[in-house]
Amino acid sequence: MSDHPILFLPGPTEVDAELREIMARPLIGHRSAGFVDDVQQVCQRLKWLYQTSxxxxxxxxxxxxxxxxxxxxLVRPGGRTLHLxxxxxxxxxSKIATDCGRKPELLTVPWGMAHDAASLRQKLASSPTFEAVCITHNETSTGVIEPLQELAAVVRDASPSTLILADVVTSLAGAPLNFDAFGLDLAxxxxxxxxxxxPGIATYALSHRALERARSIEGRGYLLDFVRAVPETEAGKTLATPCVPLLWALRAQLDRIATEGLARRFARHIAMQHETLAFMHQWQIEPFVADSAARSPTISCLKASGRDVRQLAENATKAGYKIDQGYGDLKGKTFRIGHMGDHTVARLQKMLAALLR
Ligand SMILES: Cc1ncc(COP(=O)(O)O)c(C=O)c1O
Known part of the structure; x- marks a missing residue:
């Protein structure tokens, strides 16, 4: 058994010892030449990860x-946004849009389902132009992956001036994402x-036209003012003191991901999804997401299927693993396994075997 509980949560997820050791190095100043280079190197590697020029x-x-x-x-105060x-x-x-004084409209599907291109096209055709459409690529609470490329193509075609904003929080580095080819404006x-x-660093990709749009929006704040932060960070000069140890680990991790290769990394995530679902099938535990094409490669959400979810989580804990017991309204009715990051099929098999016996 490991010296600590191994996290199969939908985030945070397990961190390899090699990366933990990097973060334990003695600190340096964030304006030193070496660190400026680290920041620039990370930005270069992020371009590759997001697949953007x-x-x-x-x-x-x-x-x-x-x-x-x-x-x-990216949206004027009082401006309209559409949320999938x-x-x-x-x-x-969508609630954050309201909190920021914007006017969100929702295009909602039942939890456990993904959006389809036709409904989005219809919504865009029947509404005045939205300033932005917001899409959550991988909905962590339900284990649904949206057809992001297809949905973004609809927006580009039906409403070319609308910006496409994507939350790729639980898909980046686990599922295919090509910022430029998908035609995204922010991810x-x-x-x-x-x-x-x-946790502690948020990475983001931004299109040229989104940066231009930002110049026309008032009240952008300071730390996350894209017009100020993007060129400064690209030049290696963060606006404020960054989390230096985590940035080092991010640089190393991006190199490790490049060594594995994106295609192999995505295939490993799919293999872990298949392993999880096949194992659950043997025990008559059904996936929460009915449409197999909408099932996330990074998080499997399973119906309780007559089992006591707390007991399952307890079994995991006793064996040295952590799994999740369902999010929000789905708590206790579902449980979620985060098979993402650096986990392997072999380690996953061991955890699954401990869950049900
Ligand atoms: C899809 C999705 N979006 C946003 C967030 C919020 O991320 P954070 O907790 O880093 O702010 C999460 C966190 O789990 C998430 O899963």
Whole structure:
């Protein structure tokens, strides 16, 4: 058994010892030449991870900071946004729009389902132009992955001036994402999910046209003012003191991901999803998401299927693992396994065997 509980949560997820050791190094000043180079190297590598030739930077903050910054930079006060809601996190993003004084409209599907291109096209055709459409690529509360590329294509076609904002918090580095090819304007994620690092840094990619749009929006604030933060960070000079140890670990992790290769990394996540679902099937435990195409490769949400979810979580804990007992209204009715980041099929098999016997 490991010396600590192994996290199969939908985030934070398990951090390899090699990365933990990097974070324990003695601190250096964030304006030293070596660190400026680290910041620039991370930005370069993030461009590769997001698959963009436009902008990719980071801030020391949870991903929620970017959910808010999205509106403060890219939507005028009082401006209209459309939210593709399919669970708790996509719903929360729409509430943040209200909190920021924007006017969100919701296109909601029942929890456990993904959006389809036709309904989005119909919504866009029957509404005045939205300033932005907000899509949660991987809805962590339900284990649904949205057809992001297809949905973004609909927005680009039906409403070319509308910006496309994507929460890729639980998909970045775990599921295919090509910022430029998908035609996105903003995408963001925290470090504590498929990047398999502690929480504390949010990375984001931004399109040229989104940065231009930001110049025309008033009240963007300071720390997450894209117009100020993006060029400064790209030049290696963060606006405020960043989380230095985590940035080092991020640099190392991006190199490790490059060594594994994105295609292999995504295939490993799919293999872990298949392993989980096949195992549950043997025990008559059903996936919460009926449509197999909408099932997330990074998080499996399972129906309790007559089992006591607390007992399952307890079995996991006794064997040295942590799993989740369902989110919000789904607590106790479902449980979730985060098979993301640096987990392997072999380690997953051991955890699954301990859950049910
Ligand atoms: C899809 C999604 N969006 C946003 C967030 C918020 O991220 P953070 O806690 O880093 O602010 C989460 C956290 O679990 C999430 O799963």
């Amino acid at each position: 436009q902008h990719a930077v980071f801030e020391s903050a949870p991903a929620t900071a970017l959910m808010e910054a999205a509106f403060r930079n 809601v399919c669970g708790a996190f996509s719903e929360r993003w 963001f994620a925290g470090t504590q999910k498929c990047l398999a690092l502690p």
